[in-house]
Amino acid sequence: MSDATPSGEWSRSAEEQRRYNLLSGLVFTTLGVILLVSSFMLQSPAPLAVRAAIIVFVAVCIAISFGLLPVLNPQDVFGSLGLILLGLTAFIASNELPGMRGFAFGPGTAPRLFATAMIVLALIVLVGGFLTPGPEVTKYQVRGMVFVIGAILAFAASIRPLGLVVATFASVIICAAAADDVKARETVLVAIGITIFCALLFPYGLNLPFQLWPRFW
Amino acid sequence: MYDLINHLWLGMSVAATPTYVMLCLVGALVGTLIGVLPGIGSLATIAMLLPITFGLPPVGALIMLAGIYYGAQYGGSTTSILVNIPGESSSVVTCLDGHEMAKNGRAGPALAIAAIGSFFAGCVATVLVAALGAPLTSVALMFGPAEYFSLMVLGLIFAVVLARGSVIKALAIVLMGLLLSMIGSDLETGAERMTWGIPEMSDGIGFVVVGMGVFGFGEILRNLENKGTREIVQGKITGLMPTLPDLKAAAGAIGRGTLLGSCLGILPGGGTIIASFAAYTLETRVSKHPERFGRGTIEGVAAPESANNAASQTAFIPLLTLGIPPNPVMALMVGAMTIHGIVPGPQVMTKQPELFWGMIASMWIGNLMLIIINLPLVGVWVRLLRVPYRHLFPMIVVFCCIGIYSVNNAPFDVSMTAIFGVVGYWMSKHDFEPAPMILGYVLGPLMEENLRRAMLIARGDATVFVTRPISAVLLAIAALLLILAVLPSIRGKRDEVFVGDD
Incomplete structure (x- = not known):
């Protein structure tokens, strides 16, 4: 591993x-x-x-x-x-x-x-x-951790109130920032692509009960 | 024998209906599609694709899942051959010779022989599963709680022995899995255990959450560390079909790999990884030209691929007969089955024969699908692999999030997965293997239940585990394995087996 x-x-x-x-x-x-x-x-x-x-x-x-x-x-x-x-x-x-309790496990x-x-x-x-001597702990990739975990938490926080479209788009953007070679314009395009794909696939293609848009919509 | 044919026929008549064949095809296709992505193993693939089976009837869902499973396995091999990044741990060895073949311009034959080897292994293993299913089910009926407990101990010890690195650390990590699995309501008294009063945790932490966190997100965090050193095979892949000498050279390797893989797969404790390693080592021993291994010899692809596929298929045997998942992927299958109201175990075969045999028959169909879809689609996979990782991983992360969320419609699950992602990353930093932990997590509740029951029946007498013959034998094997693994001379051999993993 x-x-x-x-x-x-x-x-x-x-x-x-x-x-x-x-x-x-x-x-x-x-x-x-x-x-x-x-x-x-x-x-x-x-x-x-x-x-x-x-x-x-x-x-x-x-x-x-x-x-x-x-x-x-x-x-x-x-x-x-x-x-x-x-x-x-x-x-x-x-x-x-x-x-x-006696011989029974509690x-x-x-x-x-x-x-x-x-x-x-x-x-x-x-x-x-x-x-005995052994290997040291290699450095943590802090940037990757912050943005990947941040993206997941952002998804968790926004999926209920804001719906699939916003949650997907936002977490793709946040997550993409984890890579060192991130490029702004590309990322937005990719995020739009993924969002459209997810918005079509999950609620329509697979009939899963996803709310697409924010509640107040 | 007559029974066997009869059963397989029943299975075929279920699985070969157009709808189910289509489901199997779609499953194998998307399974490969996701499995091809580097750093996504079959566990994460299945977890991610679990939601797409929710709307199907149970038989259809299981058939599709089986398709996804084989697709994911095969996708992993494709990545190993083309990119030299193992799609998952069981295809690590395939990298060695597969990628060399690809560099020599023989990616086509390498991919083809992987598919053919897998197909052959799948055919043999399907018959084996069908043949062993019935007798093992009758053995399972003789099992009491003590025997079940000892069998699970044996499974965990297997996982420990087969893990890389320190045996004591692997044992400790198994216990961490067992401990974490205790979170949630107690089965007998209903008491909330270690939930810190969080209502979402009273059902325990879902297996998908732990598995996806540790394997899926943990793997992504690890991958972000190595900066763009992927060497994808450039140029067009021509000449897909292996030549006749190729086939002749690979035939023996496929046979040996299948045999070895089938045996190792039945053992509880994660047989697929060790099967591919062992098959590769065996080939280097029996080969007349051992020096050619590692430089792109076709046997070096054929043997581990057949072994790995045979093992991943015979892994269904303990699940379907005893109800014990022998590896994390099978544990996920248990989860998928329970979602559809099926409790895996000996009763499935007697009570729902169409489901049992239909699934076994669909394994064969799934393997056939792999040959059909993979060879023409190699070009597509290559193009997919050219997509830079910085675009792939946000997509993977979001799909994982959606997958987890849709299991329970619970945002809490998604947050928990993030935590387990960090745990998985931390574990890899301290050289703890995740696989034994996950297996411990899966078997924990089952083990506790059987331990409690066995102790209750024996009126608190702990010697029941060594006085009942079957249980005693199982524990003796476990103890023997553990002693062997710790002995220095065997340790050296064991490390040698994993030497190709650097």
């Missing part, structure tokens, strides 16, 4: 890698602190073990941010931090759900079971990432 082999320009200097560790570490620290705070706002208090785990998580993140732990394999370290954070979040989210049993197993595996990956 990751067929794109990073070329020379992607690799970071030691200084940049330190900055990346600081930034990512702080992001995870913040998220961990938010989780910790929310664990105190639950109706029934979260178990002590969960809270302790979150505190340890935050401590590890802070240590990573300030270079106290050797991040030899950034891909594995930050990847497993993400999974651990997700697992801890699942514990907080399923806190109110009852667990085992609704909360399976989520906590899977979360625990995932955290254990992620810990193995994390420790491995501190001990």
